[in-house]
Amino acid sequence: MPVLTADMVEGLVKTGASCRVDADVKAKFKQGDKVIARNINPPTHTRLPRYVRGKRGVIALDHGVFAFPDTSAHGKGETPQHVYSVRFTARELWGKDASERDSLNIDMWDDYLDPA
Amino acid sequence: MAHRHTAPPSDTALRVKALESLLVEKGLVDPKALDEVIDTYENKVGPRNGAKVVARAWVNPDYKARLLDDGTAAIAELGFSGVQGEDMVVIENKPKVHNLLVCTLCSCYPWPTLGLPPVWYKAAPYRARAVSDPRGVLKEFGVTLADDVEVRVWDSTAELRYMVLPERPGGTDGMSEAELAALVTRDAMIGTAKVAAP
Numbered sequence: 001m002p003v004l005t006a007d008m009v010e011g012l013v014k015t016g017a018s019c020r021v022d023a024d025v026k027a028k029f030k031q032g033d034k035v036i037a038r039n040i041n042p043p044t045h046t047r048l049p050r051y052v053r054g055k056r057g058v059i060a061l062d063h064g065v066f067a068f069p070d071t072s073a074h075g076k077g078e079t080p081q082h083v084y085s086v087r088f089t090a091r092e093l094w095g096k097d098a099s100e101r102d103s104l105n106i107d108m109w110d111d112y113l114d115p116a
Numbered sequence: 117m118a119h120r121h122t123a124p125p126s127d128t129a130l131r132v133k134a135l136e137s138l139l140v141e142k143g144l145v146d147p148k149a150l151d152e153v154i155d156t157y158e159n160k161v162g163p164r165n166g167a168k169v170v171a172r173a174w175v176n177p178d179y180k181a182r183l184l185d186d187g188t189a190a191i192a193e194l195g196f197s198g199v200q201g202e203d204m205v206v207i208e209n210k211p212k213v214h215n216l217l218v219c220t221l222c223s224c225y226p227w228p229t230l231g232l233p234p235v236w237y238k239a240a241p242y243r244a245r246a247v248s249d250p251r252g253v254l255k256e257f258g259v260t261l262a263d264d265v266e267v268r269v270w271d272s273t274a275e276l277r278y279m280v281l282p283e284r285p286g287g288t289d290g291m292s293e294a295e296l297a298a299l300v301t302r303d304a305m306i307g308t309a310k311v312a313a314p
């Protein structure tokens with residue numbers, strides 16, 4: 001019996017599988033806090049893109065608690081923690097030739113951030 | 117005499133065939149299940165779903181408020197939910213704020229409302245340039261923004277999936293929800309287009 005059969009598809013597609021974790025984990029940051037993205041360079045899975053490492057931003061939204069892919073992708077547990085939308089100015093990321101008006105929001109786990 | 121060859125399938129097609137053969141041989145997947153998945157995303161789920169969400173938000177201020185407050189729940193009210201849309205965030209374009217979506221790490225995209233992503237969305241040039249030169253990318257898509265409009269790029273690196281609520285174009289007063297939905301394009305919900313007036 002295959003693991004995935006045709007009659008299972010509709011239900012799976014409709015339901016999906018959220019990576020949200022129902023755990024009471026304290027947030028390290030709140031909206032408006034200034035943060036700096038850690039300059040880490042793991043050889044293993046991470047969702048911290050190089051272009052924000054070491055850059056300064058502001059917590060824009062708290063999305064709640066999610067599993068942490070840097071550990072869950074390697075079978076090392078969910079390490080549940082808050083995920084935030086962090087706002088960086090275009091100039092912080094790309095220098096003075098970027099528009100002074102523009103910005104970028106990116107989703108970051110607690111373990112990617114330090115207070116700035 | 118020249119002899120004829122059949123060109124072999126592309127590398128990607130060969131890789132998919134090899135993977136599918138292995139999954140089936142090992143008994144992990146029923147080929148009929150794969151057909152069902154393909155049929156779902158070719159014929160049942162696509163950007164017309166998202167267009168219905170946008171049109172509802174345009175005609176119903178209460179729905180729009182719910183959509184911006186809890187995208188997942190408001191989208192589910194119209195029957196759309198599931199894989200790659202488990203945790204939705206809807207962001208609103210305004211006269212002075214234009215939002216643009218990208219996934220720099222791969223191809224994250226809100227499947228229940230927009231279907232599968234277009235090839236360019238998954239391609240390295242879009243993923244690199246949408247963050248470093250969003251105005252240049254928008255111009256190539258035919259969207260030229262005034263200097264006093266803020267461009268906000270959203271890089272979906274985590275498990276949240278985003279959708280843009282585009283601005284309702286002028287000249288649409290009195291149009292029905294279904295007529296409005298017909299105006300909404302996939303690209304307008306990614307942010308690489310605006311919704312044109314009828």
